[in-house]
Amino acid sequence: MIKAHLISVSNYLLSVLPIFSVYFNRSTLVVFVKPEDLVLVLNFLKLHSHTQCTLLTSISGVDYPHRKRRFEVVYDLLSVKFNARIRVKTFVDELIVLSSVNKIFSAATWWEREIWDLFGVFFEDNQSLKRILTDYGFEGHPLRKDFPLSGYVESRYDERSKRVVCEPIEHAQEFRTFDFSSGWSSTQVSK
16 A cells, blocks of 8 residues: 555656656655755655655765765655655765755754764755764764774873873875675685
8 A cells, every 4th residue: 555655656756856766665765866956855745745754754874985976865754644755865976065954854954964074965054064973173074985994183191291182193095995896706615
């Protein structure tokens, strides 16, 4: 029943909204949109009588450094009336600014702050866009794949001054390279 409703909704959404593509992940409808169409699509999904996605359950981010638009921002919506979930995805890079959706969903403010803090994706019109999980003086965005594992500073307790001091770390390597091959795929069984 839920899947049948979402199939009819997906066909309707493709005909009336600027959507790249639609697919199903189990019983969740997944919709891809351009960053500039995000607010329009989310507002439509909240207010339209066939969707009524009145709850924003989460906003998350993923970093794909090999893509041109490396950051994927994912909005998970829930329709209580239809007991259905819709996931809206968009892709941005370091220079593309996303419009904040906190005027549509008030819960978006905290998740947008978290994504800005950890990935560096900027949200326009979010008045409280500041660090939420890292210190205010923190440099960089720790969930980016090119962020050094050890960070940029080291904190330690100094016995002479009797306080915690932060010192910069020198990195021998500018950027990490990723090898996505698996050692398990080329192993041979020996007799």
